[in-house]
Amino acid sequence: MRSTASIMHLDLDAFFASVEQRDKPSLRGKPVIVGGIGPRGVVATASYEARVHGVRSAMRTAEARARCPHAAFLGGRFDAYREASRIVMERLRQESDLIEPLSLDEAFVDLAAGDDFDPGEVERIVEKIRADITELTGGLTASVGVASSKLMAKIASEVNKPDGVFVIAPGTEADVLAPMQATAIPGVGPATAERLRRVGISTVEELRRQSEDELVRLLGQASGRSLFRLARADDDRPVVASRESKSVSVEDTFEQDISDRLQLETIIERMARNVSGRLRKSGLSGRTVTLKMRHHDFQTHTRSSTLPHPTDNARTLATIARGLLAGEDISNGLRLLGVGVSGLADWVQEDLFSVDDDEQDIEDVEAAADVQEDRPTRWYPGMDVHHETHGDGWVWGSGLGRVTIRFETRWTPPGPVLTFRTDDPALSAGHTGTFQS
CATH class of the missing domain: 2.30.30 (SH3 type barrels.)
Structure with missing residues (x-):
């Protein structure tokens, strides 16, 4: 734990939907839902106008339509989101060399790694970053939390969402955390919350009254020990700068942990089609398929499988990734899922713009390879x-x-x-x- 509030967590508000509202004036102030638009589709992001109707990310699009039938359902434009993300990450790198992107719209920043960082100027620094992001991106807003650890910075960024800031003063972490619901701790999803509720635990303060052995008995070794520590705001993980890898990948962090295997497989299929499209657009293929999974207790696992020949086929990528998921215990839920391809080759198939036969009848948005x-x-x-x-x-x-x-x-x-x-x-x-x- 640090003695200064110098770790920032920045989360762009309703990112995909906000980009659509920015670029489509008629949708500003109206419910917008972005994701797969067909019968097998899954919501990626919902605007705040849609969230008041109970729509959330990772929900099946069919359910979202039932909850908010008057919303604009959009397939989305990945390149537009990636460009907005690039602008934001470049601005963050001007502040510090230690940037840990978690997804296109979310990142940790080690402010103390910046030049001439002054702990007394944190709020001014944050407001300048947020104002610059809004200006540079043409109106996008960000919610920010700053604290002495990644755990508390993440929690702080949720306090005044959307378009707000919360700074947790060093030494007050336990007091801030105590009255919150246990679900405020990242990784405590519906399944874990229900187990805790059954034994009379709903707040972090009630969670702290349990011994480590009791939590291990209730939740298992990894989950119990992790939750015992996090409930006490004990988190010394550093901000780790990511390095560009020679791969093509897609990942998403869910608002709530997902333990439904069918739902996760649907998300994998969607991600595989996106990776396939990006490979084809770049004239690339790859041999190694990797599935990235972050569990409810923040443990991140990757599983990989290497093919004898490179491929850019969406069906092949999805089949392998689903097989990798099959061997994973997801009973406590996943908070992040990603599909990637590495071992890239400069190889272009004869029909660059072809799509897989079993995708012809799917109404979901197809990859950029669909454009000829x-x-x-x-x-x-x-x-x-x-x-x-x-x-x-x-x-x-x-x-x-x-x-x-x-x-x-x-x-x-x-x-x-x-x-x-x-x-x-x-x-x-x-x-x-x-x-x-």
């Missing part, structure tokens, strides 16, 4: 388009050989909504790619 000479094989809600006469816009909806476009952009106000034939020669895809993560 700016003529997409599928128009999906949210994708960027250009019309030779009407200019730039995005897909409102499509079906029965027709596609409806809302003509507006981040820099232009809401315009007309017009419908065209899907094969209209004046209509082409935009340039921001698609979403799978």
